[in-house]
Amino acid sequence: MTPATVIHELGHSVVCVAHGYKQSIQIDSMSASSYCYSSEMGDSYLFKAFGGLLASIVMLAPIASAKIRSIIWIAIPLVVLGISHAINAFIETAFYDFYITDNSILPQLLMMISLVLFFGLLIKYGRV
Numbered sequence: 001m002t003p004a005t006v007i008h009e010l011g012h013s014v015v016c017v018a019h020g021y022k023q024s025i026q027i028d029s030m031s032a033s034s035y036c037y038s039s040e041m042g043d044s045y046l047f048k049a050f051g052g053l054l055a056s057i058v059m060l061a062p063i064a065s066a067k068i069r070s071i072i073w074i075a076i077p078l079v080v081l082g083i084s085h086a087i088n089a090f091i092e093t094a095f096y097d098f099y100i101t102d103n104s105i106l107p108q109l110l111m112m113i114s115l116v117l118f119f120g121l122l123i124k125y126g127r128v
Ligand SMILES: [Zn+2]
Pocket: 008, 012, 048, 051, 052, 092
């Protein structure tokens, strides 16, 4: 689990609270999850998407700085986290029922995409 995961859950929670519902976030050493005490929020595209979108925005925003881009060991993880959370937002929104019930295929697929992206960027830009 990364700080981006907590930001992801905060994104879902912000939308939940903005609609007037109670929410909870559970964080342990391996994962984080949030729960919105509403049956309506499962129908909200904003609720489904905003976790990944917020994490993606927060991770990619520092890349706008040339100083951050020049520090490659910071830039590469930020890009990987930003892109993987954007992909996560798409999957979570488009395939929500599968996303919330699947514990094996999607986490492994997202991890594989992140690893390929990480090592691809490392090979291309990580040389000194
Ligand atoms: Zn989510």
